[in-house]
Amino acid sequence: MKLFCSLPSPFARKVRALAAEKGLALELVEVDVLDPASPVAALNPLRKVPCLVTNDGEAWFDSPLICEWLDARPGPRLIPETFDARMRVKRIEALADGLLDAAVLTRLEGVWPGRTPEQRSTAWMDWQWLKVEGAIGELERHLAARATEGVPPAFFEGEGVTLADLAVASALEWIDFRLPDRPWRAQAPLLATWLARFSMRPAFAASAPVPPKP
Ligand SMILES: N[C@@H](CCC(=O)N[C@@H](CS)C(=O)NCC(=O)O)C(=O)O
Incomplete structure (x- = not known):
């Protein structure tokens, strides 16, 4: 493959x-x-x-x-098979992917070679960033609802890793990598705590983006 x-x-x-x-x-x-x-x-x-x-x-x-x-290939399932659990995981994935669509547009507006500096729109970037902040707020509320005494759960849904965790963590670490001047942790302390722990997971850490050599 x-x-x-x-x-x-x-x-x-x-x-x-x-x-x-x-x-x-x-x-x-x-x-x-x-x-x-x-x-x-x-x-x-x-x-x-x-x-x-x-x-x-x-x-x-x-x-x-x-x-x-x-x-659907052999191996542990990352997307639950039962309908309700599956929908909840896919909902978090949709939120993380939508957050990323807006974050990628924010970045492309600043770097896409087809635009001149005068054509780049700060207003457009800010509009996209509103969506990112909205999604981050929703993810934070989701963790808050599942937290125990202020400690976020290890996983977004259920008791084990799912596609929801992989989608959220991939999105947040990309923002850290590509848009470091757009801080999000102050808005979402539970999400920050969750990511610090989840990002050490070997199967996830192995694909961390590597900054180009100076
Ligand atoms: N909905 C798509 C989004 C994929 C996407 O936006 N990929 C970016 C790279 S991170 C891309 O290929 N952008 C090129 C373009 O928009 O022209 C997915 O989930 O695969």
């Missing part, structure tokens, strides 16, 4: 961490999605990563669907 991705991509990180939790091997194919000649265009008409190409040559996107596909 090949995963077309960029190494810092938080959506790809969610997929890679899920594969690691299940003990599945993924061959990573690094691509530059902003290059018009990127091979991803032939696999995903939306020109986004991650995109999974199975051993049968079938291409799957986007990341929630890839996670579903991988989770």
